[in-house]
Amino acid sequence: MCVAPCMMNYFPEEVLEHIFNFVSSHKNRNAVSLVCKNWYFVERFSRDKVFIGNCYAISSERLISRFPRLRSLTLKGKPHFADFNLVPNDWGGYVYPWIEAMAKGNVNLEELRLKRMVVSDESLELLARSFANFKSLVLVSCEGFTTDGLAAIASNCRHLRELDLQENEVEDRRGKWLSCFPDSCTSLVSLNFACLKGEVNLAALERLVTRCRNLQSLRVNHAVPLEALQKILINAPQLTDLGTGSFIHDPLSETYIKLKSTFQKCTSVRSLSGFLEVSPSCLPVIYPVCSNLTSLNLSYASGIFNNELIKLMQHCQKLERLWILDTIGDEGLNVVASTCKELQELRVFPSDLYGVGNAAVTEVGLVAISAGCPKLNSILYFCQQMTNAALAIVAKNCPNFIRFRLCTINPVVPDAVTMQPLDEGFGAIVRACKGLKRLSVSGLLTDQVFLYIGMYAEQLEMLSIAFAGDSDKGMLYVLNGCKKLKKLEIRDSPFGNMALLADVGKYETMRSLWMSSCELTLGACRTLAKKMPMLNVEIINEGEQIDGGSDDRQKVEKMYLYRTLAGPRKDAPEFVLTL
Amino acid sequence: MTSTTQMMDDFRLNYEETKLCLGLPGGKNGNEGSDSAAKNNNQGGKRGFSETVDLKLNLATSRDEQVDEKEENVSSGAGSTDTPAKAQVVGWPPVRSFRKNILSVQKGSNAEIGGQNSAFVKVSVDGAPYLRKVDLKIYKSYQELSQALSKMFSSFTIGDCGANGMKDFMNENKLTDLINGSEYVPTYEDKDGDWMLVGDVPWEMFVNSCKRLRIMKGSEAIGLAPRAVEKCKSRS
Numbered sequence: 001m002c003v004a005p006c007m008m009n010y011f012p013e014e015v016l017e018h019i020f021n022f023v024s025s026h027k028n029r030n031a032v033s034l035v036c037k038n039w040y041f042v043e044r045f046s047r048d049k050v051f052i053g054n055c056y057a058i059s060s061e062r063l064i065s066r067f068p069r070l071r072s073l074t075l076k077g078k079p080h081f082a083d084f085n086l087v088p089n090d091w092g093g094y095v096y097p098w099i100e101a102m103a104k105g106n107v108n109l110e111e112l113r114l115k116r117m118v119v120s121d122e123s124l125e126l127l128a129r130s131f132a133n134f135k136s137l138v139l140v141s142c143e144g145f146t147t148d149g150l151a152a153i154a155s156n157c158r159h160l161r162e163l164d165l166q167e168n169e170v171e172d173r174r175g176k177w178l179s180c181f182p183d184s185c186t187s188l189v190s191l192n193f194a195c196l197k198g199e200v201n202l203a204a205l206e207r208l209v210t211r212c213r214n215l216q217s218l219r220v221n222h223a224v225p226l227e228a229l230q231k232i233l234i235n236a237p238q239l240t241d242l243g244t245g246s247f248i249h250d251p252l253s254e255t256y257i258k259l260k261s262t263f264q265k266c267t268s269v270r271s272l273s274g275f276l277e278v279s280p281s282c283l284p285v286i287y288p289v290c291s292n293l294t295s296l297n298l299s300y301a302s303g304i305f306n307n308e309l310i311k312l313m314q315h316c317q318k319l320e321r322l323w324i325l326d327t328i329g330d331e332g333l334n335v336v337a338s339t340c341k342e343l344q345e346l347r348v349f350p351s352d353l354y355g356v357g358n359a360a361v362t363e364v365g366l367v368a369i370s371a372g373c374p375k376l377n378s379i380l381y382f383c384q385q386m387t388n389a390a391l392a393i394v395a396k397n398c399p400n401f402i403r404f405r406l407c408t409i410n411p412v413v414p415d416a417v418t419m420q421p422l423d424e425g426f427g428a429i430v431r432a433c434k435g436l437k438r439l440s441v442s443g444l445l446t447d448q449v450f451l452y453i454g455m456y457a458e459q460l461e462m463l464s465i466a467f468a469g470d471s472d473k474g475m476l477y478v479l480n481g482c483k484k485l486k487k488l489e490i491r492d493s494p495f496g497n498m499a500l501l502a503d504v505g506k507y508e509t510m511r512s513l514w515m516s517s518c519e520l521t522l523g524a525c526r527t528l529a530k531k532m533p534m535l536n537v538e539i540i541n542e543g544e545q546i547d548g549g550s551d552d553r554q555k556v557e558k559m560y561l562y563r564t565l566a567g568p569r570k571d572a573p574e575f576v577l578t579l
Numbered sequence: 580m581t582s583t584t585q586m587m588d589d590f591r592l593n594y595e596e597t598k599l600c601l602g603l604p605g606g607k608n609g610n611e612g613s614d615s616a617a618k619n620n621n622q623g624g625k626r627g628f629s630e631t632v633d634l635k636l637n638l639a640t641s642r643d644e645q646v647d648e649k650e651e652n653v654s655s656g657a658g659s660t661d662t663p664a665k666a667q668v669v670g671w672p673p674v675r676s677f678r679k680n681i682l683s684v685q686k687g688s689n690a691e692i693g694g695q696n697s698a699f700v701k702v703s704v705d706g707a708p709y710l711r712k713v714d715l716k717i718y719k720s721y722q723e724l725s726q727a728l729s730k731m732f733s734s735f736t737i738g739d740c741g742a743n744g745m746k747d748f749m750n751e752n753k754l755t756d757l758i759n760g761s762e763y764v765p766t767y768e769d770k771d772g773d774w775m776l777v778g779d780v781p782w783e784m785f786v787n788s789c790k791r792l793r794i795m796k797g798s799e800a801i802g803l804a805p806r807a808v809e810k811c812k813s814r815s
Binding site: 081083084085086141167168169195248249250252253276277299300302303349350351353382407409411440464466491 | 668669670671672673674675676677678679681682685686713714717718723727730731
C-alpha cells in the first residue's frame with residue numbers, strides 16, 4: 001500500500017474492510033488491528049478466521065465478543081511433547097467449553113480445526129446440533145471421542161464439506177457412522193477416516209462417493225480392501241488426493257487386473273497415502289499414477305523394502321513432498337535425490353524404534369538429498385548416526401531450510417567419525433539458513449551449539465532440545481539471542497533456575513515454554529509466577545505430590561508456562577499446580 | 580554433579596566404551612528394562628525422576644555386563660555389532676503414539692506365521708518341479724482359490740497325466756469337474772495332521788485349519804477318491 005496511512009483514515013469503513021479482505025494471514029491481520037483504533041474496529045468486525053495457538057491463552061467469551069463474525073476457528077491444546085507421552089492424560093485441552101460458548105453466542109460457525117485437544121462425543125453432538133452452516137471439521141492428534149460422535153456429525157451437518165481425521169485415537173463403537181450420511185448429502189469435498197480402526201459399511205461408502213461429485217480427497221482406513229477401492233475409484237475419477245486402505249491382493253487375480261486399468265484412468269490424483277497393509281507385489285499397480293504425484297506418504301508401509309521403494313521412486317519425477325520410512329536406506333535416498341528434483345519436504349521416519357536393527361539411513365542419505373534437491377526447505381530425519389562434516393555440506397547445499405529437524409535414535413550420539421559433539425554441524429545449519437523457523441537438535445551437544453543458535457537463528461520461532469547442553473549458559477544464549485522465538489521445549493537437559501529467571505519478560509513475547517527433567521526447583525518457579533502475573537506457570541508432578549505448602553527446594557519434574565489473558569485455568573487436574 | 584549431568588555422562592562414557600545404542604529391554608537387565616518399556620507404552624504412567632534413576636542405575640551397574648554381552652554378541656554372530664542398551668528412554672525417539680502403535684501391530688503380524696492378516700500355506704501339485712505358497716486369507720471361497728491355483732500351476736505339464744488331466748483342472752470352476760475323468764484330487768493337511776479332502780467344511784473353517792495343500796494324483800488317492808467322487812457329486 002503506497003497510500004499514506006493518514007489518508008486511509010478518510011476512506012469509508014467499507015473500503016477499509018474491502019482492503020482488509022485481502023489480508024488473510026492471521027499474523028498480518030493482528031498487525032493491522034494494532035495500527036489505530038479505527039483499523040482495530042474495522043478489522044475486528046471483518047475477521048472471520050481466527051487462529052488460537054494455545055486454547056488457554058484466551059477465554060472463549062473474549063474471542064466471541066471481539067470477533068462477532070467468527071466463522072472459522074483453529075485451536076491447539078496440549079503442548080507438543082504430549083505427542084511423545086510426556087504429558088499425562090487428563091492434563092486438559094477440552095474443546096467442549098468452546099463449542100458451548102459459541103453455540104450460546106450464536107456464532108455462525110462453519111469450520112473447526114483442532115490439534116491435540118480432547119474432543120468428547122458430547123462436544124461433537126453439540127457441534128452438529130448448534131451450527132446450521134457447519135462445513136468443515138479437521139481433527140489432528142485428538143482423542144476422547146468415538147464413532148458415535150462421528151455419526152452425529154454425519155447425520156446432522158447438512159452442508160458438510162470436509163471431515164478430516166488425522167492420527168486421532170478414536171474408539172470404535174461398531175456403529176454405522178458412515179451410513180449416517182443421509183442420501184441427500186452430496187456436498188462432501190474431503191473425507192479422511194484413515195485413522196479409524198473398525199469396519200465401515202463398504203456399500204454405503206461406495207454410494208456416498210458416487211453421489212458426492214465434488215469429492216476431491218478420500219482417505220480410507222485399513223478395513224477397506226482393494227476390491228472396494230477399485231469400485232470407488234471407478235466412480236470418482238476426479239479424485240486428487242487418495243489414501244488407500246489395505247493394499248493386499250493376489251497379483252494374479254481379476255480384481256488386480258481391473259485395478260491396474262482403473263489406476264491408469266486416475267489422471268487427477270496428485271497425492272497418495274495410506275498403505276497401512278501392503279504386499280510389495282501389488283505396488284506396480286500405482287506406477288501410472290506416480291508420474292503425476294506431488295505428494296506421497298509411505299510412512300506406514302513397513303512391508304515394503306528398499307528395492308521396491310527404489311523402483312517406485314524412479315517414477316516420481318514431480319514429487320514435492322515425500323514421507324517415507326528409513327527402510328528406503330541411503331541407497332534409496334540417492335535415487336530420490338536423482339529423480340525428485342522438485343522435492344521441497346522430506347520426512348524419514350524410523351521403522352525400528354529401538355535401534356537394534358540395521359543402520360538404515362545415515363548422514364550419507366541426507367547429504368545426497370541436499371545435493372540433488374535444490375528446492376528442499378523442510379526436513380524431518382530420523383537416523384542412526386550423523387557427522388559435523390555432513391551437516392556442513394547439507395547447510396551449504398540447502399540454505400533455504402525453513403524447518404530442520406534431526407533426530408538421532410541414540411539421543412546423545414556424537415559425530416560418527418570424529419566422536420566430537422555435533423555443535424559445529426548444527427552451527428553450520430543456522431549460519432547458512434537465514435530463514436530457519438523451526439529447529440530440532442539431537443546428538444551429543446554442548447553449550448556451544450546454543451551459542452550458535454542464539455547468534456545466527458534470527459528467524460527461529462520454535463526450538464526443541466533434548467539431552468543437550470552443559471549449563472544454564474546454553475539456555476541463556478537462546479533466550480537472549482532468538483528474538484522471534486515463540487515456542488521453546490526442553491527435556492532432560494541441565495538448565496536450571498538461573499537460566500529460567502534471567503529474563504522473565506521474555507516469556508510474555510513467547511507462546512510457551514516447556515521444561516521437563518531439567519534442574520528447576522519449585523522456588524524459582526514461584527518467583528517467576530509472582531513476577532509475571534500474565535503467565536500461567538504450571539507444575540506437573542505425578543511422582544511426589546506438590547502443593548501450595550511444598551518446600552521451595554523441591555525439584556520440579558515438568559513445568560509448562562504460557563502467556564495468557566485468561567488467568568489460571570479452572571479445569572486443571574489434581575496433579576497440575578498453577579503457581 | 581547433578582543427577583541429569585551424571586546420567587548424561589554415563590550415557591556418553593558408555594557410548595565411547597561400548598558403542599551404546601538404545602535397544603529393546605532384555606538380556607541381563609530384562610526386568611527393569613521391561614518395566615520401562617511398559618511405562619513407555621502406558622499413556623498415563625509414572626514418569627520423570629524415578630525412571631531417570633532407573634536409567635542411571637541400568638547404565639551404572641551394567642557396564643561390566645555390557646562388555647560380556649558385547650563379546651557374546653560377536654561370538655554368536657549377531658547381526659548388530661553394537662551392544663544393545665539395557666535402558667529405555669521415555670518418549671524417545673520422538674514418534675507419535677499413533678505411529679508407534681501402527682508399527683508394532685505390523686511387526687506383530689509380519690512376524691507371526693498365520694497371523695491376523697495372512698495365512699500362507701505351501702501348495703504342492705504332484706509332478707510339479709517345485710511348490711508354491713498362497714495366502715488363503717486373500718480368497719473368499721473355494722472357487723477363488725481353485726481359480727488362483729489353476730493359474731499358478733498352468734505352466735506345468737504334469738507327469739504322465741498328459742495335457743488333458745491338467746486342462747480339466749484348469750478349465751473348471753467346480754470341484755466336481757476335477758473328478759470327471761481327471762486324475763487330480765485337492766487335499767489339505769489340517770491342524771491335527773490329518774489329510775482331508777478340500778471342500779467339506781465352510782470356507783472360514785478351512786482357512787483356519789489348513790496347514791498345507793496337496794493336489795494329489797488320482798492314482799494316489801485310492802480310498803480317498805471314490806468317496807471324493809460321491810461327495811463332489813452330492814455337492815452339485
